[in-house]
Amino acid sequence: MEPGIICRMVTAPIDAAALAAEVARNSDGAVATFAGQVRDHHQGRPVDHLEYHAYPEMALEELRRIGADLAARHAVGRMALVHRTGTLAVGEISVLVAVAAPHRREALACCAAAIEEIKRRLPVWKKEFFADGGAPEWVFGPDEACAAAGAPHPPAREITRG
């Protein structure tokens, strides 16, 4: 692992403030963070909780590859890339990115790129459990892919019902 790139797959709650403090050095003027958290609704249905499943060995390696790629492309200091798995309640943090850099634009650009890469590449899957009593459903692909597809996940539904 690159020094200064903190990559973790965790099951315990994510402490965003601790990670932001962990990445910031005195030579950095900027710390950008992004926290993804469980929303109380998805496509109009009330969400009770989510289950996050991972391919844990690959996920950790993939976080490290993402971190190394980003460090090569952005003038940043330390960064933290952390994803949680298991059962998460509404409002809990599922993913956290923290990037420290001498200047703000690099920190912000690297933070934004990090969450895009994580959503695109990290072998993690979420299953939604609804508060309306309906059967739980797997989410396929990042949010915008689902939204772009119109009707939500028809192929997957066919499979789960088949």
Add this chain to the structure above:
Amino acid sequence: MEPGIICRMVTAPIDAAALAAEVARNSDGAVATFAGQVRDHHQGRPVDHLEYHAYPEMALEELRRIGADLAARHAVGRMALVHRTGTLAVGEISVLVAVAAPHRREALACCAAAIEEIKRRLPVWKKEFFADGGAPEWVFGPDEACAAAGAPHPPAREITRG
């Protein structure tokens, strides 16, 4: 003040985690934060501490105008715009932006726009006190303006020495 836009000029230390928690609602899937903090060097000189001065009444109004402008342009939930004044040590947070939104891209874009506007418009000035024993100096304009100008702040230096 717009509901959901937290604007504060403070002298006490800024608690980033508390502000992130303050802006996040259960309907938000994303919280982006940006913290500016005092660097230990500037243009090759070691910094001991900074003094931040403000036009306090205008600064608070300007934060509220910035927040209202951003809320009108970005699909976000609550946000916090907080700037600290007084004497700040290396590593301390001078400015914090926290933006919650249903989706990550809106949160990140609004957070980045907020810090740009704050740097451009907020009536706050910083004076650098160096660890090398040199006389303190006012910083003029945002970092990139100084860097673009080549030699650092010549007109201002003439004035202070004149």
Add this chain to the structure above:
Amino acid sequence: MKVKVRYFALVAEITGCSQETLELPAGATAGGALAAAAARHGRLAAPGFTPLLAVNRRHAPQEQPLSEGDEVAIFPPVSGG
């Protein structure tokens, strides 16, 4: 040759197991491992559902050649974050 095949998320629900060892012909690709898995677990081949592949913990295209002892993973489009 033998490869270890791991299943995740909906794919693991379909196969009913999290991993198994498959015997593949020499020269087989990651896509060949998927085809062999689908032959055992028919719903993996449902129209419109294209699982993703990884070989030795890296994303891999269908054409990627396999070697004895490789770890192949078959899983749905990722949805982390």
Add this chain to the structure above:
Amino acid sequence: MKVKVRYFALVAEITGCSQETLELPAGATAGGALAAAAARHGRLAAPGFTPLLAVNRRHAPQEQPLSEGDEVAIFPPVSGG
């Protein structure tokens, strides 16, 4: 007419005070207030240094007309964050 003029940061160091009341002719602009301040505090007019202006707690251009009782602020380019 009378306006309240406030000075900040380096400008306050130059003037040696944080605010004063200036008497300006009717129809004066924010730039006129700056010129009046510079007449009293010569170094405000140093070449290459262009202070910024605010009227009633909003950024204002030099041409902005003033009214009796306005609060004009004169300050250096901002450097917060």
